[in-house]
Amino acid sequence: MTQADIGLIGLGVMGANLALNIAENGYKVAVFNRTAEKTKAFMENAAHLKDQFIACYSLEELVANIKAPRPIIMMVMAGDPVDQQIAALKPFLSDGDILIDAGNSAFHDSNRRYRELADTPFTFVGMGVSGGAEGARHGPSIMVGASPTAYARIEPILTAISAKHNDEPCCGLMGPEGAGHFVKTLHNGIEYADMQMIAEIHEVMSKCLGLSIPEQAGVFKKWNEGPLSSYLIEITANVMDVIDEESGKPILEVILDTAGQKGTGRWSAVEAHMLGVPATGIDAAVAARCISAGRALRQEIAKVYPQGTDKLSFADKQVGIDACEKAMIAGKIAAYAEGFDVLAAGSKEYGWKLPMGDIARVWRAGCIIRSRFLDEIASAYDQNPELSSLYLAPTIAERMKDAVPGLRDVLCKAIMSEIPTPGLSAAMGSFDMIRQARTAAYVVQGQRDFFGQHGFERTDKEGSGFHGPWPAGGA
Ligand code: 6PG
Numbered sequence: 001m002t003q004a005d006i007g008l009i010g011l012g013v014m015g016a017n018l019a020l021n022i023a024e025n026g027y028k029v030a031v032f033n034r035t036a037e038k039t040k041a042f043m044e045n046a047a048h049l050k051d052q053f054i055a056c057y058s059l060e061e062l063v064a065n066i067k068a069p070r071p072i073i074m075m076v077m078a079g080d081p082v083d084q085q086i087a088a089l090k091p092f093l094s095d096g097d098i099l100i101d102a103g104n105s106a107f108h109d110s111n112r113r114y115r116e117l118a119d120t121p122f123t124f125v126g127m128g129v130s131g132g133a134e135g136a137r138h139g140p141s142i143m144v145g146a147s148p149t150a151y152a153r154i155e156p157i158l159t160a161i162s163a164k165h166n167d168e169p170c171c172g173l174m175g176p177e178g179a180g181h182f183v184k185t186l187h188n189g190i191e192y193a194d195m196q197m198i199a200e201i202h203e204v205m206s207k208c209l210g211l212s213i214p215e216q217a218g219v220f221k222k223w224n225e226g227p228l229s230s231y232l233i234e235i236t237a238n239v240m241d242v243i244d245e246e247s248g249k250p251i252l253e254v255i256l257d258t259a260g261q262k263g264t265g266r267w268s269a270v271e272a273h274m275l276g277v278p279a280t281g282i283d284a285a286v287a288a289r290c291i292s293a294g295r296a297l298r299q300e301i302a303k304v305y306p307q308g309t310d311k312l313s314f315a316d317k318q319v320g321i322d323a324c325e326k327a328m329i330a331g332k333i334a335a336y337a338e339g340f341d342v343l344a345a346g347s348k349e350y351g352w353k354l355p356m357g358d359i360a361r362v363w364r365a366g367c368i369i370r371s372r373f374l375d376e377i378a379s380a381y382d383q384n385p386e387l388s389s390l391y392l393a394p395t396i397a398e399r400m401k402d403a404v405p406g407l408r409d410v411l412c413k414a415i416m417s418e419i420p421t422p423g424l425s426a427a428m429g430s431f432d433m434i435r436q437a438r439t440a441a442y443v444v445q446g447q448r449d450f451f452g453q454h455g456f457e458r459t460d461k462e463g464s465g466f467h468g469p470w471p472a473g474g475a
C-alpha cells in the first residue's frame with residue numbers, strides 16, 4: 001500500500017475536519033485516535049475521500065504508514081495530553097520526523113517543547129489554527145512556529161489546505177519556537193475584544209435606539225458591506241436572525257447571559273502585562289466574560305442597585321446607527337492596535353522577528369477575526385515594517401479621527417443610560433491616553449516619591465533621582 005504523506009492524531013471535530021481537508025487536497029493521510037471507535041466512525045463517514053486515508057489502530061502502525069521524514073499533526077487537548085502524546089510517539093520515530101501540535105496550546109509550552117525536541121533527532125512545530133470546524137474543513141488560517149527546514153517540509157501541504165485571500169494562502173511561518181502559538185493567542189485576544197464590543201453595541205442599539213434584534217441583524221448586514229466588513233459582524237447578523245423553535249423568540253433572547261472561555265484571551269492579557277504593553281480592550285473583554293459568569297452574584301447586586309429607566313437617545317435612529325458604526329470602527333482599530341503592540345513586544349522579548357505584515361495577511365481569510373481592515377494593516381506594515389504603533393499609520397489615523405467622535409457619542413449615551421461598556425470604554429480610555437503628550441502620571445510620580453523616595457525626573461533639568469521638598473510625613 002502507498003504510504004501516507006502525513007499523519008494525524010486526534011479525530012475530534014477539528015482533527016477530523018483537518019484530515020478531510022488534507023485528503024481533499026490530494027494528500028494521503030494516516031489517521032489515529034486513542035479510541036478505536038472514533039477512527040472507525042471517521043472512516044465510515046469519509047465517503048468519497050475514504051481511499052485517501054490509512055486507518056491506524058496503534059501509534060506504531062501510524063508511524064510505519066507515513067513516508068519518512070514524517071510530519072505528524074497532533075490535534076489533542078492542549079496541556080499535558082500534548083506532552084503525553086509526544087512521549088508515546090517518540091519510541092517509534094526516526095531522524096527528521098516532525099511533530100506538529102495544532103491545538104490551542106500556550107506558547108510558553110510550545111517554547112519548551114521546541115527546545116526539548118531540539119535535543120533529539122526529531123523536530124517540534126507549534127501550529128496555531130484558526131477558523132473553527134468550518135475553517136479546519138475548508139480552509140483555516142495557519143500560523144506556524146517552526147525551524148525554516150521543518151517549515152519547508154510541511155509548507156506545500158499547509159498552503160494547500162489553508163484559506164486563500166485573492167489566491168494568496170493564509171498560512172505562514174511566524175518564527176521559531178512558540179511564535180505560531182503566540183500569534184494565535186493574540187488572534188484570540190483581539191477576537192475577545194471585538195466580540196465584547198459587538199455585544200455592547202447591541203445593547204446600545206436595543207436600549208438607546210429601541211431596535212429589535214431582527215432590526216439589528218439588518219444593521220449588521222449593512223455594516224458588513226462597509227469598512228466594518230468582517231466575519232464577526234457577518235455572523236452576528238446571522239445569529240440575530242435566528243428564531244428559537246421552542247419559544248418563537250429571537251434565539252438571543254433565550255441564550256443564558258454567561259460567557260465561557262477556554263483561556264487564550266486570558267493568556268493574551270497576562271502576556272501583555274508581562275511584556276509591559278497595555279491591552280486594555282482584551283483585559284476588559286476577559287473581565288466581562290468573568291463578570292458574566294458570576295450570574296448569581298450579579299443578580300444579588302442588581303437588587304441593591306436597581307437600574308434606572310431613563311435612557312438617553314440619539315437625535316434620530318439613523319444618527320444613532322451611524323454613531324454606533326463609528327464606535328465599532330474606532331473600537332476595532334483600538335483592539336488591533338493593542339494586539340499588534342503586544343505582538344511587537346513579544347517579538348522583541350523572544351527574539352523572533354515576527355513578520356508583522358504577514359501576520360495581518362495570514363489573518364485576512366479563514367480565521368475568526370478576518371476583516372477588511374487587515375488589508376490596510378498589512379499595507380501599513382509593508383510600508384513601514386518598524387511601525388511603532390498602528391495609530392501612526394496614515395490610513396489608520398484617518399479612519400480613527402473620523403470614527404472617534406462616534407465612539408465618544410455612544411459612550412456618553414451608554415454611560416448615562418447605565419449600559420455597561422467595558423470594552424468600548426477601554427478602547428476610548430487607552431486611545432485618549434496614548435495620544436497625550438503629557439499625561440497625569442506626574443501625580444503618580446509625586447506620590448511615589450512622597451511615600452517611598454522613589455525619585456523622579458524633572459521637565460526643566462537633565463538627570464534623574466530628584467526628590468520633592470515634602471512636608472513632615474513624606475518619606
Ligand atoms: C479560532 C477560535 C478558536 C476558539 C477558541 C476560543 O480561532 O478558531 O478562536 O480557537 O473559538 O478556543 O474559545 P473561547 O472563547 O472558549 O476561549
